[in-house]
Structure formats: C-alpha cells, structure tokens
Amino acid sequence: MSRSPLQLFLPNRWVLAIAAVIMQLALGSVYAWSVFLNPVIALYHVTRIQANLTFSIVLLALGSTAGFGGYLNNRFGPRVIATAGGILYGLGLILATFAAPHLFLLYLTFGIISGIGVGLGYIVALAMLIKWFPDRRGFISGLAATGFGGGAVITGLVAASLIKSIGVNSTFLCLGIVYLVIIVIVAQCFRTAPDGYAPAGWIPSARQQTDRSVREYTLSEALRLPRWYILWLMLALNVTAGVAVISVASPLAQKFPGVAPVTAALIVSDIGIFNALGRLFWGWLSDGIGRPFTFLSIFVIQAIVFALMPSVSNFTLLLIPAAIIAMCCGGGFGTMPAFTADFFGPKNAGTIYGVMLTAWSAGGIFGPMLITSFGTTTNPDYVTPLYIIAVIMLVSAALPLVARRLARRRGDIVEVTAAPGH
Template sequence: MSQTRSGATEGVTGNRWLILVAGVLVQLAIGAVYAWSVFSKALQSDQAFGWSKSQATVPFEVAIGMIFIGSYIGGRIQDRRGPKIVALTGGVIYSVGVLLASLATGSSFWLLVLGYGIIGGFGLGMAYIVPIAMLQKWFPDKPGLITGIAVAGFGFGAVITAPVGQRLISATPDMPTKAFLPLGIGYLVAILIGASLFRNPPQGYLPPGFQAPVATTDGHGAAEASGTRDFTANEALSTPQWYLLTAILTLSVVAGISLISVAAGSATDISGLSAAGAATLVGVLGLFNGAGRVLWGWLSDRIGKMPAFMGILGIQGVCLLLIPHASSVAMFAILAALIYTCYGGAFGTMPSTAGRFFGVKNAGAIYGLMLIGWSIGGIVGPLLISKLIGEDKAYTLGFTVVGIIALAGLVVPMITKKPAADRVLAERV
C-alpha cells in the first residue's frame, strides 16, 4: 500500500504549489466584489445617478445572496466532475455578469442588479468554492494555512480593484458603471488562466513524509477520535454541528460586511477622509481582509478552531462599538483593519474546520451548503447597517447594534464540538 501511495505522489507534489498560485489568482478576480463601496459611493453622487444609500447597496446584497446558490451547485458538480470545469464555467458567468453591469444607466437599475447581482453573484459562488475544496485535498498536512492563503486572494481582490475602479470611475464620473467593462475583461482573463490549471490529486494522495493523524483535538483542546471517515452532505446536515458552524460564519459575516458595505462612506463621514482617500483606504483594508484569512487559518491550527472563532467574533464586536467614535483617520483605520482581519479570518478558518469535522471527500458540497451563512449575512448585514444609519448618518446606532450582535454570538463557538463519527455511522447503518 505504501508503494502504491508513493507512486501516486511522485511527480505531482511540486504541482500542488502551482495549483495553489492558480487558486489565488482566481480568488483575486472574484474577490473584487469587496470593493463595492467605491462603486456604491459613486452611484449615490449627484453627478452620477443620485441613488439612495439603500438603493446603491442592493446590487452588492444580491451578489452576496447569490453566492450560496452558485457554491451549492458548483460544489455538487465539483465532487463528481472535478474542479476545472466548475471553475471555468463559474468564472465565465461571473465575468459576463460584470460586463453586463457596464451597460447599466441611472434609469436601468434592474440591469445592474441582474448583471452584477444575480448573474455575477451566481458565477462568483460557483468559482469560489472550487479552490477551497480542491486545495484541502492537495494540502492535508496544513489545511488551515493553505485554505487561508487560498481565500486570502479573495480578500486581496479589493486591494487591486478599489484604486483601479476609482480611477476608472473618475474618467467617467457621470456614468460610473462604465468602469465594469475593463474590469470584467480583466477578471475573465485571470480566471481562465488560473482555472485551466485546476485538478484534484490522485486517489490516495498524501504529501511525502506526511501521515494521516490518528487523533486530533477538538476546539477546546480535548483529545478525540480523528474522525477520518468522510461524511456525505446529507449526513453532515443531520448533525447539529453543521448548523452551529453555519451560524458562526453568518454572525461573522454580518459583523464584518456591515462595515465593508459602507466603508468608503463611513471613512469620509466619521474621520473626514476625502473620496479619493477613502477609496485608497478601502484598497488597503483589503490587505487586512486577505492577511486575516492566512493569519487566523494558521492560528486556528494551533490554538483550536473554536477559540479562534471566539477571538474573531469578540474582536469584531468590540471594534464595531468603538469605530463610530473614531474621529481621527488613524484610529478609524486601525479599528477598520482589525474588523477586516477578523472578517477574513472566519473565511480562512471555516473551510478547514468543516474539513476537520466532516472530512474532505465531499468538502465541495458540505462547505458549499455552509456558505448560505455568507449569503444570509451578506444580505442582513448591509441592509441592517444602511437602514440603521439612514440619511441622518446615525453611525453610532448602526455600528453599536451590529457590535452587540457579534458579542452575543460568542456563545455559539463556546458550545460547538466536533461530531461523533461513530454515532452518525451507526445512524446510517
């Protein structure tokens, strides 16, 4: 058996790093969605469409809401047909949606919602799930770190798109949607290059020198059975742990995306930054979104998954309570950076947590289903914060409410433990 496994790994080990780079490239392209606040601010300008804050948030909300549908379908197909076809299909759909959004005008709100929101969001979800599920199979020796790096590309997408998008918008300030044309073309090229390299490792693949662990610890440091059996999607859904993990992801998304959706406007209104300065800050904050995915993914492998999630929710909650009072640019930037870091951290930590709880064989379907938390949070968070802030710019009320929600959510990781594989197996029999 060891000879077979060695033969299976020979000649493919080096490729896994190239596949990791390809996965990050795809995530960079689709992660541009986190630069939406730059476009939202432009759409509200009297020089452009003069839309309300709530109206300008809708395309982003719809896009995040569609991610679950795309990731659910994409994850199911990926587990059966492999990663390349799913990533290529999702990437093309996403790019087409962005290109369609470039045709929207002030009187065609529906077109922006259809292109950027429905079509773009569906393709985004389909492409997003692929590298996360695929790379856990290539890197069983460092799942938290590698999935953190993979999804870091998603967080870093705004670093590139925010300043580029602002420059494109400045060229046609009366028609900011024109910026989506060159952006959509760029996204398509990047995704086609990256996704063309995707593939699963050979059956039975393990990196040289790595042996599957015989035991793990739960999120609280207690020893437990390794849980090497792979759950099916239906089996995972029959456990309370799937719903608890999804709740943790939802709470973190609500907390972080509430700031992300209004980052540019709140930076201007609270700390006095100019529009250009706010756009630059949004881009810089994308670095923390991406870095948080790597940092918390790595940290969760060492301190445990549930302690990591307690840190993520707790830091977000405290910073949200403080940020409406951050009148200086430096203080606003520090608090926002911490929120972005923890928001990204949930996405860097949750894939490996799901893999540890339920196995990696059906990771596409199981984690794809779990991303309903992203969609729920992505709709609730921006809608809640925009309604609370309102036209009166009541940032203290808005961020305080969301901060309290995050802190109250600390109870969920406190009660979450790894499922007993033997119990689920018995129920299956």
C-alpha cells in the same frame, strides 16, 4: 527521493496553487464594492439601501452557487467550472456597463450573473487545492481564502481612480474584460488530484490522523444535528458584521473623518489586506487553541471594536478598527472549513461546508441592510448600527462554546494534544 511513474506525469501542485490564488484575487475584487456605492447612488438616483442591495445580491448569488458548486466540480472538473465562473463574472461586469438607469438591470448583471461566477470559482479553487495538499490542508485552504480576501486591495485603489477619470460604467467594462481574461487563462492550469493522492514521502502526523471527528458524516446526517446550524449561525453573524463595514467602508470614511473619495478608497485596500491576513492568521491560530476558542476570540474582539468605532474621527486611526474587523471577518472563512472537518469528518467536509456557505448569503444580505437602514440618503447614520452589531457580537460569543459542548456530549470529537515539537 525518487518519484513514482504516475507522479512524473502529475502537474506541479504549487503551480496549481499559484493559479488558484491569482483567480481568487480577481474574484475577490467584488469586495471593493463600497468604492462604487456613492457613484452608483448618484448615477441611478436611488437611496443608499437600494444601491447597497446590489452587493447583498452578489453575496446571495455567491453563497447559493457555492452550495452546489462542489457537485459540479466533481462532475465536470475544476478547469471547466472555473472557466465558466470566470466567464460569468467578467460578463456580469461588462453587462453592468449598460444597466443604467435601470437599477434592476444592475441587480441582474453585477449582482446575479457576476455573483454566480464568483461562487463557482471560489468553491472550485478551495475544493481542488484541499485534495492536492493533504499534508498542508489548513495552510492551503487559508491561502486560497487569503487570495480572495486580498482581491479588494488592488481593485479598491484602481477602481477609485478609474471612476474619477472615466466614470462608473467604463470602469465596469474595463474591470470585466481584464478579470474575464485573467480567470479564463489561469483556469486552464486547473487539474483534479488523483484519488488518494499524497505527496512523495509524506507520512501523516499523529494530529493529522486523530484530530478529527470519530466518524464521517454525510450531508444529510450533518443537517440533522443542531451543531451544524450553530456553525451556520456563527458564520452568518460573523459575515454580517464584516460585510456591513465592507459594504460602506468608503462612504463611512467620508462621513466620520470627512475625507475625499479617493482618500477614502484607502480604507478599502486596508480592509482587503487585513481580510486576507486574517484568513491565514486565525486559521493558523486555531490549530493551536482550537476552533471554538478561536471563534470566541473573534466575536469578543469585534464586540469591543464595534463599540469603540463610532468615537473615531481621525482617518488614520479609523484604519485600525477597520483592519481588526476585516481580520475577524476573514478569520471566519479561514477557520470554518477546518471547524466543519473537525465536527463532521474530512471526507464530506467540502460538500457540508459548501452548503454552509449559504450563511455567506444570509450575512451578505442582513449586514448591508442593517448598516444602511438608519439616517437618510444624504445624511446616513452609521453610529446606531455599529452599536447594534457590537451587541450581536457579544451575544454570539456563546455560540462556539455551545457547539463544542454538543459535539463532546455525543462523543464525536477526539481532542488531541500534539507532542512537543509537533
């Protein structure tokens, strides 16, 4: 099929997708924080909860920035904002090299400056790709989220080796330079899709036309509905559970099975891989069973896994519950954008979801604080908080059904069953 003259001058959208995924891989390296946790404790001579607050600050800055990053993207374009995000992220890591022995400087550099950079880059890539792929919106948002979730896979192993050979500060410096260069380069490929863009020859399916809210909500209208806050709470609690484990993955592996730090770093890569896969898997599954039942499954599975995790004393076996928790954590990010579009309409879903990502910040603060609040710095107790999180997940299982009931009561949701073969 021939292309229109306008389409002949448009960039290849798959090149944009590849560039966005590369950037997300670099930004997602922040999820390898647990590799730095024990070395930071030793370098700064602080408690575990004080050191782990760095990761919470990153997620706080990330979620807060994503809330208005969509607006900046619309005003200045994805190339400018993604470039700014890459510079801030890399600069934060580079400046963290000189933070010791002042922990508040680590909070400022690695925490706030890098966190703002991650937040800008994350929301820009997602918003850009959704507009370029109206025919594959669920897949492409899952792919972008997968790139972010996979960032810890490479960084977990690389950073552990670098810390052992050159120390924490030099590792921050190396990673900061590399990620700044990578993100700034790929950001130059970013472009805004034309208004109403659609790929040549694409005809929306019946599901794509009707499986949505019967009206389009603005942000202010969405914020007046109880179901927005239920979705926010669901995302926050799911982040709390996942980030709690992510933030102490390496030290937890060193305590339960008693493995060496370099070996324990494997669990960080394990979590990164399955966090990424979970974003695609649960997003794909939600198209078949619906978003409410997807989140119900995520919460129930985690309740069981968190309850069983304290009894695991073999490192290889520990990789299994860690992988499941990571899949569920990633699944929340892979599913919630579509959940938001289902309940409030796709037109303003990016803005509405951007504000909802403040739940990422809330969970990012509460999860690491909860997991490090028991025991002592030299003898942390991870068993008690794991049981607490299991109970939280079990109670949370009711929330998606409550949200669904509220939406159906107002008559806002059109439920469509796809015809065979669709």
